[in-house]
Amino acid sequence: MTEPINVVVTGAAGQIAYSLLYQLAVGSVFGPEQPINLRLLDIELMMNVLQGVVMELEDLALPLLREILPTADPAVAFKDADAAFLVGAMPRKQGMERKDLLAANVNIFKDQGEALDKFARKDVKVLVVGNPANTNALICSHYAPSIPKENFTAMTRLDQNRAQALVASHLGVQVDQVKNVIIWGNHSSTQYPDVTHATVNLSKTGKGVISVPEAVKDNEWLNGEFVSAIQKRGAAVIAARKMSSAMSAAKAAGDHMRDWFNGTKDGQWVSMGVVSDGSYGIPKDIVFSFPVTIKNKKFSIVQGLEISDFSRSKLNITAEELGEECKEARQVLKP
Template structure:
């Protein structure tokens, strides 16, 4: 998707730097062969490597996909400890080797929000706002649930919000969403006509969708996660449609009562490679309660990650 122009546009040539761990270099070579065999006109080069210094040299944008997955019996602190080490190395490599105007660093590997915060901490010469975490998969899942419920194509649903952490505490919020029905935009609440469903089944389904996918296919989301990463980066790079917004995990300034200096998912509008939190949306008591819970989890994760860093 990246190499054929779905992300940075149909006229942007690019060179892919592919980083993996040493035991996977043989597999990575196979990926390089497949990329060559795709005969992609925009792809002007591929650099496969297991060295972060090589991988991040002069890059303008980065997808950080690799992270230590949570295993059965693993405490969250153990997961954070393993990931601090990974994202410390990647942050330092970005700081030292990436282009100084590297605009977009998207963290996909979980726990994505806190991993993005850690990565940013170890890349002090790169502005904090250039690091984001992916909650677009959750947004896409939420849009799909609304579309299914109303019986419209998923492209007819816009302005669904994911607040907070990319975890089971996230708050999928359709109270500001719009649905295009027969050429007319109506509020999702009017289209669904079931507030109880919106606050229970809908929220619960989106929060637990990742676990449901794992239960069904015995592996984490793959294709849908890749598509979401491309959606996130495309909108960041090329800009959002006027009056529409998307969800991105960004460094919090305290908007909507969220804790400051954590990576929190907000509704954002983007233009010229920069994001801006959409302000002034009404937030009811139910939403405030949900935002407080996910914010608390992010503060706990930050505290645990920093205790590992400072140990």
């Protein structure tokens, strides 16, 4: 029988985790034949709530779910971890500046990086969901020097899913007919949703697979309203719900980790925040979202894509913001 893997979810009593945990337990992420042990980490104040989550997980009666361990101790949660979803963070509230969010969260991810370094497997796959995700992933990696940098990623899959869905809606096709949308940069309002290299299947109209710009035939919309809508989608959800995205964020986290473990399909790529190696002129050692392909649990940045002057200007803006975030993070961190 397949041995269970140890999967950590932080902020396990929160809303994103509540939607994520079922996906993990039912096999949607790691596969229908992969048993898992869930390690649920949250603060002491949330232990009573977390116990209710544990009861619900037990009541699911799912055969893949072997062990459930709720804890407030990172040493217990991260011991021998194979995969970690770092969801727990102070949520962004309406009117909150990103630098305030960064200051509130940076020490959380410092502590979790140190715990990963001491207790997790050295091939652990870490996905940072808690915002500001890119810089939190960088901080986490910095404090886990014995774990390869490429094992730390930030989630921009939610933005990719949003962009893919908006293009599909605009063209009147099913969302799975749109491929290779790219999110460049930061998971913030400076991110650049790019459909220059994306395709859409219009076989029902007799056109077959063509580029999204050719199908849309409206560069003004693609470079204006479309970009703005994706950049501001998170804020729009907060304005409507008075809370951050939860259900869609959980789905995206599952998508991200599923592809990381199982690989991408031939000819397709996904967006992930990864430590920059200098590709496309992006400064090294910031966590930047690139298009990647994945094989054998290792990602490779897609190379050779043509970058227009418009796209370059957008990449520069989001890279500059990430550079500033890194500086702010270093100022907030205690020696």
